[in-house]
Amino acid sequence: MFSVQPPQQVIVIGAGIVGVSTAYELALRGVGVTLIDMREGAGLGTSFANGGQLSACEVAPWAGPEIPGLILKWLGRDDAPFRLRPKMDPDQWLWLMRFLARCRSSARRERIPHNLELALLTRARLAAYREQFAAAGEALEFEQREKGILRIFRDRHSLADAVEETKLMARLGVEQEPLTPAQCIDIEPALGPAMQRGDIAGGLYSRTDSSGDAHLYSVALAAAAQRLGVRFMKTSRADSILTDGGWARGVTTAEGEVEGDAVVVAAGAGSAALLKPLGLRSYIYPLKGYSVTLPAPAGNAPEVSITDEERKIVISRLGNRLRAAGQAEVGGYDLTLERPRAEAVLSALVSLFPQAGPEREAAEFWCGLRPMTPDGSPVIGATPGFANIFINSGHGTLGWTLGAGSGAALAELICGGASQPDLSPFSIRRFQGFTGISG
Numbered sequence: 001m002f003s004v005q006p007p008q009q010v011i012v013i014g015a016g017i018v019g020v021s022t023a024y025e026l027a028l029r030g031v032g033v034t035l036i037d038m039r040e041g042a043g044l045g046t047s048f049a050n051g052g053q054l055s056a057c058e059v060a061p062w063a064g065p066e067i068p069g070l071i072l073k074w075l076g077r078d079d080a081p082f083r084l085r086p087k088m089d090p091d092q093w094l095w096l097m098r099f100l101a102r103c104r105s106s107a108r109r110e111r112i113p114h115n116l117e118l119a120l121l122t123r124a125r126l127a128a129y130r131e132q133f134a135a136a137g138e139a140l141e142f143e144q145r146e147k148g149i150l151r152i153f154r155d156r157h158s159l160a161d162a163v164e165e166t167k168l169m170a171r172l173g174v175e176q177e178p179l180t181p182a183q184c185i186d187i188e189p190a191l192g193p194a195m196q197r198g199d200i201a202g203g204l205y206s207r208t209d210s211s212g213d214a215h216l217y218s219v220a221l222a223a224a225a226q227r228l229g230v231r232f233m234k235t236s237r238a239d240s241i242l243t244d245g246g247w248a249r250g251v252t253t254a255e256g257e258v259e260g261d262a263v264v265v266a267a268g269a270g271s272a273a274l275l276k277p278l279g280l281r282s283y284i285y286p287l288k289g290y291s292v293t294l295p296a297p298a299g300n301a302p303e304v305s306i307t308d309e310e311r312k313i314v315i316s317r318l319g320n321r322l323r324a325a326g327q328a329e330v331g332g333y334d335l336t337l338e339r340p341r342a343e344a345v346l347s348a349l350v351s352l353f354p355q356a357g358p359e360r361e362a363a364e365f366w367c368g369l370r371p372m373t374p375d376g377s378p379v380i381g382a383t384p385g386f387a388n389i390f391i392n393s394g395h396g397t398l399g400w401t402l403g404a405g406s407g408a409a410l411a412e413l414i415c416g417g418a419s420q421p422d423l424s425p426f427s428i429r430r431f432q433g434f435t436g437i438s439g
């Protein structure tokens with residue numbers, strides 16, 4: 001990437017899952033890093049309270065043939081799992097047009113192998129980090145639970161469609177076992193009440209997937225990066241990227257200018273605002289989601305991470321807590337927590353696991369903005385016109401699943417190595433040929 005030599009000092013903007021992974025991976029390669037985040041610590045943006053799933057089995061983009069129908073079906077409902085809130089914002093309309101153009105089976109299938117490669121690299125990097133922490137006399141603690149992910153279906157047709165999709169995943173090396181309702185209960189006995197109500201037509205089990213707390217991970221990795229010499233500037237907003245011709249030379253913050261030989265924009269939903277003044281369209285738009293976290297019920301608490309395809313929520317056990325997450329709203333950058341939408345996630349959780357009902361009062365609600373690209377894959381790599389400005393953002397629904405792998409792959413690219421996997425399918429250039437809309 002750099003014709004002379006790799007950069008000595010890289011500025012990484014954003015200390016979520018993706019930014020801390022990038023900073024840590026660069027530091028492992030001996031590069032000096034300044035990590036900048038406008039919040040008080042790591043993992044306080046969208047990485048704070050997500051669904052917790054590290055789900056290589058579910059890397060398919062959300063854009064698919066069923067989505068336009070679902071948007072229409074749920075139109076006007078306050079608690080709709082998918083909601084469109086039109087804004088007077090050309091970025092929203094351009095994003096939507098691109099997203100709708102991707103709502104085809106072939107487009108969905110096309111991204112799966114690329115996302116999967118990053119998900120598998122994430123698995124490998126998390127295992128490597130654990131060893132690196134152990135070698136340094138530390139433990140990488142983020143409540144990881146390696147009990148697989150179980151997808152449950154209420155109707156046989158959706159199950160049959162999903163089983164069909166697993167054939168592609170199997171060819172790519174990720175097995176998912178089709179399960180009868182009784183087998184679902186063997187895997188996760190806490191689903192007993194749901195099965196008795198006839199809520200489960202069957203399931204798909206991905207044994208090798210896991211779940212964990214992305215906020216704890218971000219904090220632990222940021223601390224480890226600092227031990228490797230990374231300078232972490234907290235409560236520091238990057239106002240703009242300073243450029244000279246086609247070259248970035250630093251970043252402006254309220255505290256003054258920060259100099260660097262390269263800049264990585266890993267600012268999640270804040271990425272578009274940083275890139276736009278440089279004439280760079282990021283193709284990333286926020287998709288708001290909600291989560292609820294409550295104490296795990298005293299008896300018969302779920303252990304296995306669950307994706308409930310009917311209720312459109314994911315559920316993960318994080319230590320002695322239970323988290324459910326869901327909802328998708330295309331409605332701009334507003335982070336107001338709307339009670340009916342948050343309550344809808346809680347109600348879905350309690351209807352699946354009635355044993356969690358008594359903990360309702362202790363529920364903590366949260367919402368966050370998934371940084372979404374139209375095609376469901378992140379943007380990773382250099383930017384057109386600026387050889388030393390890189391993007392690692394747009395991980396949408398999959399930032400936890402793809403984050404560590406994305407950090408490793410980009411760090412390798414920045415350091416001039418042959419990035420594995422090949423990052424060209426994640427290049428921002430893939431959006432520029434879209435018919436009818438200029439870059």
Ligand SMILES: Cc1cc2nc3c(=O)[nH]c(=O)nc-3n(C[C@H](O)[C@H](O)[C@H](O)COP(=O)(O)OP(=O)(O)OC[C@H]3O[C@@H](n4cnc5c(N)ncnc54)[C@H](O)[C@@H]3O)c2cc1C
Binds near residue numbers: 395
């Ligand atoms: C409800 C919900 C459930 C989810 N469930 C899952 C799941 O189960 N599995 C999964 O894989 N993914 C899941 N995701 C997606 C995942 O959480 C995100 O993709 C991921 O957190 C994005 O990480 P990030 O580092 O890119 O962004 P963030 O975590 O948002 O980090 C970006 C950081 O940049 C900082 N920043 C922004 N602008 C600036 C600036 N100008 N200057 C300085 N700092 C700045 C922000 O403060 C923030 O800390 C879920 C998301 C939501 C909302």
